[in-house]
Amino acid sequence: MSHRFATTIGLCAILFWASIVGLLRQVTDGFGPILGVCLIYSLSSIILLILFKPPKLHLFPKSYLILGSILFVAYELCLSLSLAFAQNNQQAVEVSILNYLWPSLTVLLLILTKEQKFHPLVIVGMLLTLFGIIQVQIGSGEFSVNQIIQNITLNPISYALAFFGAFIWAAYCILTKKIGNGQNAIALFFCLTAFALWLKYLWIGDFEIPDLHVQSFIYLAVSATAFGLGYAAWNIGILHGNIQLLTAASYFTPIISSLIAMLLLDLELSWSFWQGATLVTLGSFLCWWSTRTRS
Template sequence: MKLGQHAATFYGVISILLWSTMVGLIRNVSENFGPVGGAALVYTTGTIVLMVVMGLPKISLYPKRYLFWGSLLFISYEICFVLALGLANNRQQAIELGMVNYLWPSFTIALAVFFNRQRFTVLLSIGLVLAFSGLLWVISGDQPISFDAIINNIKSNPLCYLLAFIGAILWSFYSNVTKRISGGHNGMVLFFMMTSLGLWGLYLFEEPTVFNVTFNSVSLLILASIATGGANALWTLAVIKGNVAFLGTLSYFTPVISTAFSSILLSTALTLGFWQGVLMVTIGSITCYIATRQYSNKKHIN
């Protein structure tokens, strides 16, 4: 049975919803199995989910550049992302770090402009400033936005904020680079497998962590694995046969959806200021997208 465009697009919507639960679910898993051990378990189980849905990877067909750069960027990003969430001081900070991660749409567009040698327009600059300002608004916490408040918040856990920020940059490179060098191949199963191996390697050097194995913790682990692996599998189907323009636009609302899910999953009440920052990041990303679309339309007309 062939997959129609509407069905594929629906799968894409589901994948965005699954992605939006990852911050809350991964943080929950890390609280039960440790930051590194929990992440390793999530990606190991996620690899199994992907293998069932997508099959074994045909590595011999992949371009060598894609194998090297694709795996390096993907694995580095995933490890930065999950460790930032797992090592956060508390659940509130984990949600903040999730927002740092969601700078990647703006970074991806800015990088695409650079790679495509497009002009850096005023509208694009406004979008980037809006997104970054929204992030600063979020990081300032419950205090009025100020340089001191932001610095003090970052100083409370500088490693996690650095990991989340580097992760956003890495994913923007992954999104731009792999499209150019993949040759139409999808290495998601291989990348997940290598990520889980990398995390288990880190686990060997960590102090032994006691796993809190209960029905609730195992259920959350399974849900996190399905969300992580399933989102990637469904998204792959969606971008091949679905309405990519619609899904791309919808994905810019992920920060809002993710924050809502995270607040529920982590039982954390968020302030009005936090939500204002989330909306600024989202509007900034959409503004960046509109800026690039306007440039493409003008280029097409000319």
């Protein structure tokens, strides 16, 4: 496989992942929040098992299997449920932006654990990311702490899940780099996530299935495929493509994701929202660049 073709495949992974916000909302609108997410992760697990084959557990460090499983499942639960429990599509897109704190938090945790040397760009990047999230929340109005608090209190569960999810994924990224031993356990982790979601679904006991349409099943199939092919394409890209280009491009996911969600969910996102999303993207990119310049 050529270097350029592998890089192109890796870039497709970013598009697959960026489409998740809009696709997941379409699925949960059709099947309900919990059942919709359960079905997505179950089908994605099957696709990943086909693509990557069942993992050979003896090849993985035990500490990584335990800690990695806990962090990955916790993150996927936080991400998917934060979007599923959003009160409307607009709020789902706003909540998704909060999740993109993770690149900046990853660099911050690397510095705190002394895995990375401090660089002034990190402060600039963190501030830009925070300003971007605030800009998304206040919309076209003037800055007001009360307004931000009011927006969050309208649906604290979604915002809290997205916020904690960002910290969890940052910790997972560091753990994978440190003790993952280069192994790919994504199929196993997805199966565990699906299992945890089904347990939650059974525990809640809300088995009422809404009226289903063919369109709901189409979105379900596309969503599961986007998850599965996203990880498969990314794996090919980082193994055989230009990893520097792919890493840099991945930091523009907030903007791409919001654009795809706007088209899929028929939303009109304000200019203030795009300003905020751009600041989050720029902040994350600067944090990554700080690690690159120190390297």
